[in-house]
Each structure stands twice: as C-alpha cells, then as structure tokens.
Amino acid sequence: xxxxxxxxxxxxxxxxxxxxxxxxxxxxxxxxxxxxxxxxxxxxxxxxxxxxxxxxxxxxxxxxxxxxxxxxxxxxxxxxxxxxxxxxxxxxxxxxxxxxxxxxxxxxxxxxxxxxxxxxxxxxxxxxxxxxxxxxxxxxxxxxxxxxxxxxxxxxxxxxxxxxxxxxxxx
Amino acid sequence: xxxxxxxxxxxxxxxxxxxxxxxxxxxxxxxxxxxxxxxxxxxxxxxxxxxxxxxxxxxxxxxxxxxxxxxxxxxxxxxxxxxxxxxxxxxxxxxxxxxxxxxxxxxxxxxxxxxxxxxxxxxxxxxxxxxxxxxxxxxxxxxxxxxxxxxxxxxxxxxxxxxxxxxxxxxxxxxxxxxxxxxxxxxxxxxxxxxxxxxxxxxxxxxxxxxxxxxxxxxxxxxxxxxxxxxxxxxxxxxxxxxxxxxxxxxxx
Numbered sequence: 452x453x454x455x456x457x458x459x460x461x462x463x464x465x466x467x468x469x470x471x472x473x474x475x476x477x478x479x480x481x482x483x484x485x486x487x488x489x490x491x492x493x494x495x496x497x498x499x500x501x502x503x504x505x506x507x508x509x510x511x512x513x514x515x516x517x518x519x520x521x522x523x524x525x526x527x528x529x530x531x532x533x534x535x536x537x538x539x540x541x542x543x544x545x546x547x548x549x550x551x552x553x554x555x556x557x558x559x560x561x562x563x564x565x566x567x568x569x570x571x572x573x574x575x576x577x578x579x580x581x582x583x584x585x586x587x588x589x590x591x592x593x594x595x596x597x598x599x600x601x602x603x604x605x606x607x608x609x610x611x612x613x614x615x616x617x618x619x620x621x622x
Numbered sequence: 623x624x625x626x627x628x629x630x631x632x633x634x635x636x637x638x639x640x641x642x643x644x645x646x647x648x649x650x651x652x653x654x655x656x657x658x659x660x661x662x663x664x665x666x667x668x669x670x671x672x673x674x675x676x677x678x679x680x681x682x683x684x685x686x687x688x689x690x691x692x693x694x695x696x697x698x699x700x701x702x703x704x705x706x707x708x709x710x711x712x713x714x715x716x717x718x719x720x721x722x723x724x725x726x727x728x729x730x731x732x733x734x735x736x737x738x739x740x741x742x743x744x745x746x747x748x749x750x751x752x753x754x755x756x757x758x759x760x761x762x763x764x765x766x767x768x769x770x771x772x773x774x775x776x777x778x779x780x781x782x783x784x785x786x787x788x789x790x791x792x793x794x795x796x797x798x799x800x801x802x803x804x805x806x807x808x809x810x811x812x813x814x815x816x817x818x819x820x821x822x823x824x825x826x827x828x829x830x831x832x833x834x835x836x837x838x839x840x841x842x843x844x845x846x847x848x849x850x851x852x853x854x855x856x857x858x859x860x861x862x863x864x865x866x867x868x869x870x871x872x873x874x875x
Binding site: 460461462463465466469470504533554555556557558 | 778779780782785788789792793796818821822824825826828829
C-alpha cells in the first residue's frame with residue numbers, strides 16, 4: 452500500500468521512513484504544497500502522515516483541502532504533532548484528520564495507528580469495489596427490464612418469442 | 623539544575639574567568655569590567671600560556687581571541703577539550719574576533735566553542751554569558767542528571783543501533799543551522815523565526831531523550847509564540863552550552 456510521509460524535518464522523515472519502510476510503498480514530501488500535489492494525483496497514496504508545521508500548506512490545511520475535494524476526500528490522514536493540548540487536537544480533527552500522533556511517538560503506537568489506518572483504507576477499497584460491482588449489476592438489471600418491457604407487447608399479442616430474442620435478453 | 627532566568631545578580635559574582643587575548647588594551651578593559659562585577663580574572667597572551675593557566679586553575683568561563691598568535695586558538699581549544707575528555711568537566715569557551723562574519727561564528731561553534739562574540743565585548747554581552755553560566759552550571763558528577771537518555775532514544779527506534787547513529791548524525795548536522803536561525807531571530811527580533819527554530823529543535827530533542835536542552839528549547843518556543851524576546855538571548859546562550867555538553871556525549875557513539 453502507498454503511504455505518503457509529509458515532514459520537513461529530515462530527522463523525523465528518516466525515522467518514519469525507516470520504521471514503516473518494510474510495510475509500505477513510501478513516498479515523501481518536504482513541504483505542504485508538494486504533499487497536496489502527490490495526494491491529488493490519480494493513483495496517489497490513500498494514506499498519509501502529515502506533519503502539522505511545514506513550509507507551504509500546514510497539515511490541517513491539507514486535511515481541509517482533501518475533505519473538500521471529492522475525488523480524494525476519502526483518503527486516510529494522520530496528523531503528526533507535538534501540540535498535545537486538547538484544543539489543538541480538536542482543531543486538527545475538525546480540519547478533517549482521521550487520527551493524530553504526538554511527537555515523540557512510541558514506535559509501537561505508530562505501528563498500531565498506521566495498521567488501523569491500513570485496515571480502514573483496505574476496507575474502503577473493498578467497499579468501493581463492491582459498490583462498483585453492485586452498480587454494474589444494477590445497470591444490467593435495468594437493461595434487462597427495459598428489454599423485457601419491449602417484448603411485452605408481442606407477448607400480449609400471443610406471438611411466439613423467438614430463441615434468438617431469448618438469447619439476446621439473457622446477455 | 624537549570625534555575626529560572628531571572629536569578630539574582632549577586633549569585634553571578636566571584637566567577638573565575640580566563641581571558642586569552644593578545645591585544646592588551648582590549649584585555650585590560652575587559653578585565654576591569656569583569657573585576658568591577660566582582661569576578662576573578664586571569665589574562666593569558668598566548669595559547670601556551672592559556673593552556674598553562676587552564677592546567678593550574680579551574681575556570682567558570684573562558685574568553686578566547688580566535689585570531690591568536692603563537693598558538694592556533696582552535697588548537698588551544700582542542701587541547702582544553704581533550705584534557706576535559708580525560709579528566710571530566712566542561713568550561714564554556716566564548717570565541718571573540720574583530721571580524722564577525724557568520725562563517726567565523728560557525729567555525730567557532732564547530733571547533734568546540736560554546737558561544738561567540740564580536741569585539742569589543744560589551745557589558746551587556748558579558749552579562750548574557752555570565753547568566754548563562756550561572757544557570758547552566760552542571761551539578762557535581764554524583765548528582766548530575768542524565769543529559770542524554772540514550773536507552774530511551776534506542777527504544778524509540780526499536781533497538782536499531784544503526785538507525786540511532788544515523789538520526790543522531792542528522793540531528794548533529796542540523797543543530798548549527800537551528801542555532802543560527804535562533805541567532806537570526808534575536809538579531810532581527812523575529813518571534814516567528816525563534817518559535818519555528820525552537821519548535822523543530824524541541825521535537826528532535828524530545829525524541830532523542832535530551833530533557834534539559836529540550837526544556838530550554840520549549841521555553842524559547844513559548845517566548846516566540848508570546849512574542850516576548852526579552853530573555854531569549856540568555857536562553858539561546860544557555861541552549862548552546864547545554865547542547866555542547868550533549869554534543870560531546872553523542873559524538874562518542
């Protein structure tokens with residue numbers, strides 16, 4: 452799974468990259484604007500760890516932008532912060548973050564939270580696939596019904612349904 | 623260990639200070655100022671003499687001209703630091719020069735100094751350094767707190783020694799830049815620059831388990847946030863001294 456790490460401090464970038472590198476396909480951004488460009492790409496990462504304070508857009512600003520951009524709105528965003536007062540955390544979550552990690556983070560907690568994020572992103576992907584399949588099935592059902600209704604008049608008049616037409620309906 | 627910034631000035635007297643400088647007029651004016659503040663001052667006019675004095679007495683602070691004849695100032699500092707490595711202790715050394723270029727300042731800090739000051743050293747400069755010394759004074763060895771909780775840092779990196787060496791390297795490489803940013807903030811009286819630089823440093827120090835210096839960085843960040851830079855100069859000097867102690871320990875790994 453793709454994971455974006457947006458962190459301007461090389462110290463934390465390296466730590467996160469090293470701790471999570473074996474589990475994810477990691478891309479990194481050193482400022483907020485680059486992070487946003489990467490997130491909004493087609494096939495971009497659906498999971499991101501965003502530092503709070505960065506040059507360019509801040510973490511919460513990216514969260515807000517992601518949530519108001521329909522194509523990428525479902526991305527899972529974890530804010531990285533050392534502002535651990537309740538008010539700051541609330542502000543981060545209100546901006547649209549799914550979760551947060553406080554520096555200095557414990558590697559166990561990091562793995563647990565990122566693991567939970569991965570499960571949610573996987574569920575979302577499964578769900579999206581199922582929704583697509585369902586939509587597809589509905590579409591076919593609709594088509595079928597249209598065709599059946601087209602046949603009805605001929606049924607009422609008592610004419611025989613030809614084998615060719617039956618085969619066509621069940622396509 | 624690190625007291626409040628506003629410590630009574632009476633506690634800042636009676637320091638033993640070594641001035642290693644060749645320009646006599648400058649030394650004497652510095653000596654007079656320091657003595658009038660109640661300090662004991664020893665003058666050395668060459669590197670060799672400075673080393674001899676350092677060997678004979680213990681000092682609380684050393685001012686050293688980095689454009690030193692007879693013996694290279696940096697070699698003198700190295701000799702002092704080598705001796706400290708063997709015998710323990712750490713005397714803050716403040717470099718002085720008549721040509722205050724930023725390159726000078728960085729080379730001073732890279733060469734094992736704790737601070738830097740352009741000549742002439744003013745009374746205000748002296749007070750900053752003396753207060754930094756007073757509030758940063760290491761306790762006797764048996765009461766000294768852990769400057770760097772290496773085990774904690776290692777645990778945060780899941781026991782990965784190689785990664786620890788790597789990130790300590792990143793920290794040490796980035797430290798002069800962050801301190802330079804703080805100096806810039808003081809120079810330009812910019813609370814925002816101070817806040818950002820202190821914020822970054824604080825987070826790294828907390829991760830590495832460097833509590834004392836981390837606390838100073840936190841206070842500096844707070845000052846930046848509140849736009850109160852009055853005591854920032856003393857705190858930056860304190861941070862430099864604290865970090866130089868930590869630096870010495872970290873470079874041993």
